[in-house]
Amino acid sequence: xxxxxxGKTVSASVKQRVAEECKSLYETTGKRPGLAVIxxxxxxxxxxxxxxxxxxxxxxxxxxxxxxxxxxTTQETLSDLIEQLNQDDEINGILCQLPLPKHLDEKAVIExxxxxxxxxxxHCANVGKIMIxxxxxxxxxxxxxxxxxxxxxxxxxxxxxVVLGRSNIVGKPMAMLLLHKNGTVTICHSRTQNLKEVxxxxxxxxxxxxxxxxxxxxxxxxxxxxxxxGINRKADGKLCGDVDFAQVxxxxxxxxxxxxxxxxxxxxxxxxxxxxxxxxxxHI
Ligand code: NDP
Numbered sequence: 001x002x003x004x005x006x007g008k009t010v011s012a013s014v015k016q017r018v019a020e021e022c023k024s025l026y027e028t029t030g031k032r033p034g035l036a037v038i039x040x041x042x043x044x045x046x047x048x049x050x051x052x053x054x055x056x057x058x059x060x061x062x063x064x065x066x067x068x069x070x071x072x073t074t075q076e077t078l079s080d081l082i083e084q085l086n087q088d089d090e091i092n093g094i095l096c097q098l099p100l101p102k103h104l105d106e107k108a109v110i111e112x113x114x115x116x117x118x119x120x121x122x123h124c125a126n127v128g129k130i131m132i133x134x135x136x137x138x139x140x141x142x143x144x145x146x147x148x149x150x151x152x153x154x155x156x157x158x159x160x161x162v163v164l165g166r167s168n169i170v171g172k173p174m175a176m177l178l179l180h181k182n183g184t185v186t187i188c189h190s191r192t193q194n195l196k197e198v199x200x201x202x203x204x205x206x207x208x209x210x211x212x213x214x215x216x217x218x219x220x221x222x223x224x225x226x227x228x229x230g231i232n233r234k235a236d237g238k239l240c241g242d243v244d245f246a247q248v249x250x251x252x253x254x255x256x257x258x259x260x261x262x263x264x265x266x267x268x269x270x271x272x273x274x275x276x277x278x279x280x281x282x283h284i
Contacts, residue, residue: 007263038095046097082094092117092119093274094117116281121173137276159184161186202220209230216244217248224253225254228258228262
């Protein structure tokens, strides 16, 4: 039986630390961190994520501003808003909820956000910093996963780490963070041959493919640590991950559930990054 990695508990401890620091910074500076969240259109999943981010801001004591723009927003309008927020001293972090409607250029939007306010760490300057190991912010999901591994004292150095998925927001930065901690890292994707055999090598298997129950028990080594990033909605409306939890859990040493695993950590890290941005911008 695996130990269930409880993302709710770990994220609560991160948010608690952020809230305490926010309170003491407010006492000394009279200021508090501010996060602006932009949402374009009415994608229901994006709406849930944005609401959760707002709730987390309130919980830790941040200023939170939401900019809900209509689906037909132009690139120019969005760009002007970001420019205005780049100049706004009350706002330390800017986040544009992805995915954006198809007519908008996501890359241009990300690059428009000031590097020091890019709390998602998606800007190419921040991505480059992560690559060389000299960073201010880490992307929220991979960083949240590292925090969970640390909380459960799971060793990474020298371990076989397999990351399933190579997206810019999860797979690639995840691989880089594991590498910085001296893991031996393999990245898999849709063209990987012998996927099952590669996954079977993993001491730590991080799965971010976006396909329900993609990872089955035969792909997992006995005693592996299995981190499930996937968030998929089943026909009955319930959430499930990319890992077949019922099958894999008995083989794993540690495993994250969905929901209640990686998801809450992503938001906790966003709070941590916004606090870091506030401190950098205020030279604290
Ligand atoms: P993407 O769709 O951007 O990337 C999916 C990756 O999986 C791609 O690299 C793709 O390969 C790979 N892949 C797809 N099919 C296969 C296959 N059959 N075999 C091997 N590899 C495959 O997804 P994201 O990284 O953005 O997200 C992944 C999942 O994580 C989603 O369910 C998403 O909802 C969830 N998510 C959860 C978060 C959280 O907070 N918990 C945060 C972010 C995402 P290729 O590159 O070759 O196409």
